[in-house]
Amino acid sequence: MVSQLEAQISELVEQLGNEAELHRKDLQRAQEAESKLEALQGQLSHLEGELLSGDVLRDNLNLEKQKYLQFLDQLSEKMKLGEIADDLGFDMRLDVVLARTEQLVRLESNAVIENKTIAHNLQRKLKTQKERLESKEVHMNLLRQKIAQLQQETQARTALAVERDEAHLTVRKLEKKVERMQKELSACREYNTELKAQLADTNELKIKTLEQTKVIEDLSKSRDNLEKLKEKAEKKLMLLKSKLDTAEEEAKADKGRMTAIMELVTSELETLKKSLEEAERREQQLVEFREVVSQTLGLNLTSLAVPDYEIIKCLERVVHSHHHHLVTCACLKDTSAEHDSCPKCCLELLH
Incomplete structure (x- = not known):
């Protein structure tokens, strides 16, 4: 009985040591799980920060796109293409601007050609008017010379009244003709001034055409710059879109891994909790068994905490x-058996 108790006590002590070791390992695993959980939470916060930075970058790109669209709207308004651009949409807006620019270039080239032809015609008319004016001046000089000759003739023909009257009439006619020629000369001069004004207008038109040509060149340069900016913006948008897609995929994958790890950690924690509860239950059983053994041995557990080696010593003494009592009982049984056999022998001898 005592050997069985000793064996049970040794087994219980060994089980208690094993349970304590398991409890220590479970605590260590719980600490490792908590550290893993903290690391995963740090990774989650880092990924959330990356997602926020991606959202900020996307907002910046949307702002640049809005500025680009606003610039296109202003350019369309300057070129008077607002309604056409609204009807065709954003994709065809650059094509409309290019077509409008080409149309302006054609119109300006046609205007330059027309202005050149008008200037050439005006110069030719001016030349003809100058020639006419010179011929009229020559004619006026001839008329003056003729008037002088007639005056000389009238002075020479003072005796002839009829001829004098005719000369006066001719002089009057010539004077009227001179007045008429002077009026024509003044009209020619006015026409000449008008032609000069028209020539000045043609020069102004040339200047305007040069300015418009310069504006068209500037518009062409701005169009090229816009195309380059559009290509850069499209490339940048594609690159950022790919980066955002990659970041979202990585975030989703990390989230899935974290979910799986969290589930694994949760299951491990539940297992650890169950094992801890089992260890506490076994520890309680061992404590109750210790109390029962101590009470059986007559030890007072309420006054002082009795160590295990005291209980083991008491059990060894018991x-x-x-064992000594069993040996004594066996000896007594043997002696009593011998005493019982002796009278029988005596009786046999007596018989």
């Missing part, structure tokens, strides 16, 4: 005393 086992030793029990």
Whole structure:
């Protein structure tokens, strides 16, 4: 009985040590799981920060796109293409601007050609008017010379009244003709001034055409710059879109891994909790068994905490005393058996 108790006690002590070791390992695993959980939470916060930075970058790109669209709207308004651009949409807006620019270039080239032809015609008319004016001046000089000759003739023909009257009439006619020629000369001069004004207008038109040509060149340069900016913006948008897609995929994958790890950690924590509860239950059983053994041995557990080696010593003494008692009982049984056999022998001898 005592050996069985000793064996049970040793088994219980060994189980208690094993349970303590398991409890220590479970605590260590719980600490490792908590550290893993903290690391995963740090990764999650880092990924959330990356997602926020991606959202900020996307907002910046949307702002640049809005500025680009606003610039296109202003350019369309300057070129008077607002309604056409609204009807065709954003994709065809650059094509409309290019077509409008080409149309302006053609119109300006046609205007330059027309202005050149008008200037050439005006110069030719001016030349003809100058020639006419010179011929009229020559004619006026001839008329003056003729008037002088007639005056000389009238002075020479003072005796002839009829001829004088005719000369006066001719002089009057010539004077009227001179007045008429002077009026024509003044009209020619006015026409000449008008032609000069028209020539000045043609020069102004030339200047305007040069300015418009310069504006068209500037518009062409701005169009090229816009195309380059559009290509850069499209490339940048594609690159950022690919980066955002990659970041979202990585975030989703990390989230899935974290979910799986969290589930694994949760299951491990539940297992650890169950094992801890089992260890506490076994520890309680061992404590109750210790109390029962102590009470059986007559030890007072309420006054002082009795160590385990005291309980083991008491059990050893009990086992030793029990063993000694068994030996004594066996000896007594043997002696009593011998005493019982002796009278029988005596009786046999007597018989």
